[in-house]
Amino acid sequence: MNRLVYLSPVPWNSFAQRPHKFVEWFHAATHGEVLWIDPYPTRLPNLSDLRKLSNKSHTPLPPRTENWLKVLPVRALPIEPIPGSRLVNAFLWRDLLREIDEFSRIGETLLVAGKPSELAMQLLRHGTFSSTAYDAMDDFPAFYSGISKWAMQNRESVVAHNVQHLLASSTALVERFSGVGSAKLCMNACAVEKLPSVDDLPGRPHQNILGYVGTIGPWFDWAMINKLANCDRVKIKLIGPMFSPPQGALPSNVEIYPQCTHAEAITAMLGFDIGLIPFKQTKLTDSVDPIKYYEYRALGLPVLSSHFGEMRNHARQAGVFILKEDDDAVTVRDLVDTALRHISNSKEITDFRKENSWASRFNSTHLV
Template sequence: MKIVYFSPVSINSYEQRPHFFVSELLKYNHEVLWVEPYPTRLPELKDLNIQRKSEVSLMAGLDKVLIEKPHALPIEPLSMFDFLNDILWERTLTSIRNFDPDLIIAGKPSKLANKVAKSFSDIRLIFDYMDDFSDFYTGVSKSSMKYQLDNILNNADMVIASSDTLFNKVDRNKLNTIKVLNGYKSDTLPDAETQQVTDDFRFVYIGSIANWFCWESIRTICELYPSSIIDIIGPCHSSIPTDLPENINFYGEMKREDAIQIALKAKVGLIPFKINSLTEAVDPIKYYEYRSLSLPVVSSKFGEMKLHAKHDRGLSIYNDVSDIRIALDKAIDYGFDDKVRTAEFRNNCSWSNRFNKRCLDSILVGRENDQN
């Protein structure tokens, strides 16, 4: 089958859900045309402070993917200028026509994705619903993205929801919908029970720092455990408070292998997110990363974490900073998972299990099958 995949991230970015979804499709000899993302919001002043990310090596197994990079001006929310991007998109539309697809999968709503879906209305459209995308934006950009999201939901033949919140937002009376949670590249991790013994009591956070990151939680942990060290690893997309305690290490973005080595020194993995409409739709990959490293996890009570906590004793959640001490003590008392439990968790959350043949068959032929 020939599949056009509109990705929300670049193929040369850090490996995420789209990379693994497409990788699994390739294992069953499907051909994929990967359409790179383009700006779907208006420029903002903060963009001037964002450092250009260096491209990473292409993920193993994706070398057979055809790549299309649409040209676009950052004016998508301004409908009066649609004709400009329409001209620029002619090359992409020609590439898709020449590819002659059997299926279209959209990993992010956009005018281009909706335009292609309308132009190829006789082809099934699948929407991989990973985020409430409009919540990332403000003003006219937010309204524009909300419109594109509604449009793609109205036109989709099937929706793949990455969280329970997104699953429940879909009108399942009209749409065939399945839930496929996020996963993790757990097959390349060090053996379980490889935590490094250190004299320091360490917490770790791996992931982006953006406006959903709760600095109040970090401050509270530092106050409760003043002799501990909090290692924060990942790119920063928002300002960092200047009055933070001194027992915080900022590493910035680094190779996955190096981040894992730092995480193996920690006693607890942290997910200190604000609780809002954006995080309510999230199933964070870092949860699977921490637990695949045998780490207990402390998380704020958002999104899919509320459901994970019902069946994972190694996850402790808190409503606000006033009860974070209880969650921390519970996680510390729990300790590390043994080798058997870690191996079981790794297998369950692996991307090859998330997008297994049964799941892919249900997507490609349009048969409903909840993968929860």
């Protein structure tokens, strides 16, 4: 396999996530070219889309270019869940489908759908690919409601049953696709090459700083933050774009900072004593394996997380501490104190990085 067509759930010009790491790994492993297809609307529009357009907390990222990668936008009307919409959008896809076909005919080509869509189904039916895969990195139907949810469930079932390989990023997703013979666990990982060397890690500041870096969305557990803020002598730092603000005033020891670059995020995390993953327990988060867990542990930080998704399984690993919804104030304080005392040595951090790099994770799939 020396070519890749990747249908991404996120734009190329966005914060680097699993899709970006997949195509970078593919190119490094094969020296092949990549055709990256930016996402298009796969649900009906709603009022929240207008709020996102007016939200100014996002800082546009500078465009990134690679000589081995070409990014293609998709012209489409936001009508995909409506029966018969494929015929309308297929008319707009004529040039796109022609370019994908010409690209895939040059050499052995792997098609990867990073998200179910009518376009993915079209390519699976009529494309000329040597191999196909679905990288299930989220419970996509859980993001939607109404007819959009129903349509996504149907599209996902069609895609899952028509690819040769199905990668699932969490145990819950593997179980959900248990009826698909090709389903295989391929959890998230960490861009270890972007981190300071283990020998250069500065050590914890010992200032009782509990920190989180990432998007603050509807899944963010503000109740957990308030519980932690009641602990003696702790300071909580929250860094990232905010789409779901707290309902009331926050304690004075909770500080909120805007979105920053990845390099700035790493620097900020080096100033934490504990890395936080405060997510609610919902249908959506039940399938989540947070990349933040891998970043925190690869920096030697203990992790304090709510009881959700793949974190329930990561709780068996050293340095991971789980706070449950019904934990009382004494239990919360004891848990924080235990996490603050936890120290990871250099060998533990080095071994963790080797086992949980993106290259190690994707190599295990044997896709190329």
